[in-house]
Amino acid sequence: MATEEAAPPKPKKEEPRVGVYICHCGLNIAGSVDVVEVARVAEKFPGVVVSKDYRYMCSDPGQELLKKDIKENNLNRIVVASCTPRLHEPTFRAAIQEAGLNKYLFEMANIREHCSWVHLRDREGATAKAIDLVKMAVSRAVLLEEQVEQKVPVIRRTLVIGGGVAGIQSALDLADAGYQVYMVEKNPSIGGRMAQIDKTFPTMDCSICILAPKMSEAGRHPLIEIMTNSEVKSVTGYVGNFQVEILEKARMVKDTCTACGDCSKVCPVIAPNEFDMGLAARKAIYQPFAQAVPPTYIIDRNLCLNKGHVIACERCVEACLAKSIDFSLTDKTTRLDVGTIVVATGATTFDPTKLAEFGYRKFPNVITTLEFERLINAGGPTRGHLVRFTDFKEPERVAFVQCIGSRSENRGNPYCSNICCMETIKDSLLIKEHWPDVAIDVYYMDIRAFGKGFEDLYKRAKAEGIRFIRGIPAEVRETNGGDLKVIGENTLMQRVYDETYGMVILSIGLEPQEDSNVIQRLLVLNKTADGFFMESHPKLLPVDTPTKGVFLAGCAESPKDIKDSVTQACAAASRANILMARGEISVEALTPIIELDKCTGCGLCVKVCPFNALQFVGEGKGRKVQVIEAACAGCGTCGAECMFGAITNKHYTDAQILAQIDAALEVGAEKKVMAFCCNWCSYAGADFAGVSRMQYAPDVRIVRTMCSGRIAPKFIRRAFAKGAAVVLVSGCHLGDCHYINANHQTKKRVEKMWAELDRKGVRKERLQLDWFTAAEGQKFADRINEICGIATTVTAEEIQKAVAAYKEN
């Protein structure tokens, strides 16, 4: 499966010649860290030949400086102290590669996100920490070895999860580029929210009229296979080689269905139609809406009278001339191999029942914007007539209330839902277009008309006589005959308003899908604080996710309008295309090497490997373990488990990590917190704290591993032997591990270590375990402050006791 890029590296036993470069990053680093001093101190570190500070290392001249120095000073290891390796490691790796060095001979010290940005007002502490971080990086760098990356093929097929406008666009783009696309949709038809909407802003196009052609194009496309009424059940594998299981729930109607509707006429069960927001009824056998793709009818199995194997009612079967209804159909699980995955799972709407003051559900004439869309739609239950629910008459005055469930810290969601202002403006203009005599008031907090053509629409609305009143109502009350009183304060006029309307429309915000946790777990994604999926980088990798080969499109990432969803869908398709067009991808050289003479064949590593990448060879006493390179993802939990030192994890060797610990704790260990963070969640969480400038105490020193599963008990013991006050082990939340479940091993090991500390009389509080997501910057900062607080309570005697207990380490 895997092919080698080149001949194996020749073992070079040359003296390390390290070049150290301290980046100012303008004032981002130099503002709080004395970079000149750091560079001066670093010059004395063992192995360092060149040590310089430079304004912007990532700039072209900065990279040129690297290349020039490598040639002139014959450097063979490079340390750049700048931002997080999650941002610029690839940049510098490419630069040293151009200068003829193997890219694995590069190490980064994160003195921006983990230092200058989180200690903005502590120049002394930040400088001391930066010196330590550089020292750790240098001591690791001298032990770095050349590695050869393997190339694995990328399967040229893709999975699109979600069949809304974003999913459809991604699928069409990728299929048109020539890749096989599988589209999985939870609902019986593709189309998503856009299919429900009447008109789109700012151009007032008919929504379904522009969407339906795309839906049927996707349905017809020879390279798109649409799986509706389906869910993703499991995802395994890695970029380029995902194995996915899809559960296709039986429709009970075969695709020979002609969509004539005869079955629906005779069906004796009625239910509210979800597509019409429950404003119209449907039968238990139904078509979600006229333009549905696939057009095939479906039986709602929760409602159908036939349960299990008991066929009580056969009216639909008898009515169907095409003989398409088959109650013997069963759910089907399909296994797919795909190279890339696009997540376009969309969003759901806020339920305003929670905000009791607006009287939704209490007063029939209080409706949501989504109900309004169906009400005003010519294909909707009232054939497009604006009527209120109490008397089915056209209201004389209508009020819109903005920001329902949005921009509120304690009730609803804190974020702006992006679309509601424009939706209201569009809806009010639609009313004016058909019923010019209806008076419309819009109660708002701020009108956000920021997009192309949005302001024009807003101006048009004002010109049409729609009143915009600043101040969200405090209360909506029902008066005679279903009329509604809207009471609140006009904050611009500082005057109380008390107006009567025939209908109040609540402009509801968007929320993450209720079941987005399932997708999050399956694909090991992160979520931002608002619950939407987190992108790899908010500016430069806006559709990538931390899981390579998985891309985001549409409202799954954040609330957005149709245009933005489509734009992002095209971007996601293009990113997936890049991977698949190349056809192969190099995987990082992080696999373990097993020294057969030390391996006893005990099998501990085989047990903990989440990927089944370790296998036994031989039998009985001669039993050994071997690595299946293509299956290994490089978490390193095998190395942490091996008791015989038989496993060397490439690029994260024991020696390298121990050297970092030693360097971090060389001076002033008794005050320091030795932290171990996994690359994907907790290290990224620390980066997020940095980007958000969340200040915390400067006594923490972070060692990065790919997974918290790599953190061996011997690292913890060494930290205590060197006199660390507190040790923090951190990783992704249990269940969110990027290596399936390797962090469960972390938990087990830390629990064992607690027992050991107890036996040795070391306070258990001095070993901390916590989980952070990449979005939990605030939690990270708070916890570090708390742990640094614990560190100050550790006495010199306690430190000495632990040092004595672990001195042989």
Add this chain to the structure above:
Amino acid sequence: MVLEKALPEQTHARYWRKPLDIDSQKIPRGKVHIIDVRCKECGFCIEFCPKDVLEKSDKYNRKGYNVVRVVKGREDMCVACKHCEDICPEFALWIEEVKG
């Protein structure tokens, strides 16, 4: 209002309004006729009625069985699927389809 009752008891919490077109939806309705004397209290019809229209009564028939009866208040729920007719081993009940 009969049709409103025909809505499933547990509609999704999100869709709580009475559908506007509910009165135009046609649902078949049935009237249950029970021949008391034939019923042997096997309970098949009660067990398999998909709309839970039937229950055991405390009335004894001539043979000494508690005969089946229509649940009070659910008389309008029968949709005339006639499954009870099919499964009754004693031909003790039949459904008359109500027109209109």
